[in-house]
Amino acid sequence: MGPKPRLLTVLDVVTIFMLAIATWMVFFYAPMEAVMGNVQRVFYFHVAAGWVGMLGFLVAAGAGVAYLRSARRKWDLVGLAAVEIGMVFAFVNVVTGAIWARPIWNTWWTWDPRLTTATIMLLIYAAYLMLRQGIDDPDRRARFGAVYAIVGFLSVPLTFFSARLFRTIHPVVIGSNQPGAEGAFDMTPLMLQTFLFSLLTFTIIFADLMWRRLRLGRLADEVEQKKLELTV
């Protein structure tokens, strides 16, 4: 692994700066929701985390296709990095959803279609990480990972559209003109600006973490290669 690129340092700084602004907007710029109170402020990063989770799984599926076409090791690294980061943010999404639900739905958890599909999606990718550990041969592991990431991606659109396709109490935020779902709320312009800025910020965080995780993957490969050279 070479020295840290200057552009990565710039991206780190931009990421921290944007996260600070997004946090300020959530707490001080966006108004308090009239009924739910402060817990509604969780929504901005809850949705943004869900978006990054799904983005990670989309990138992993794309990397899977690229690996199967080219058999180049770098695509396996991209797929693994994207799933790992996607898992972190999908986990944040599910847990913060439960925290929001406790005062609003009066329960931490309910087997609502959106919550259920999101949990299944999370478990599918948790299994991806665990099953990879069980395959020693790097080529087989990469092929398996590629196919799994493509097939596993079916859970992502199912999760995204579950709040639209099935009878659910989960609010539909993006692309909804029917704010009739229980717990739904309309956004004021300041809320909408905060929401969109949070989405942008988390997308930048994803790019920054991807770059860092890819460097880590390349370093791990380098160590593995040196170990092989040492034993031969």
Added chain:
Amino acid sequence: MLMSLILQQGPAETTNYMVFGYVIIFGSMLLYVISLYLRQRSLKQDLTLIEDLQEGQV
């Protein structure tokens, strides 16, 4: 519960849940960044050790 929220006078007092939510959000991101740092440090130590061993063999 939802009806009681709607019928109340002002916003519900849910600050504790907001704080809990943001502890989870920032805590998870921080833990992941720390895990990246620790894994990188460990790999760099391994690399240095291997290179030292290789020099010793030569």
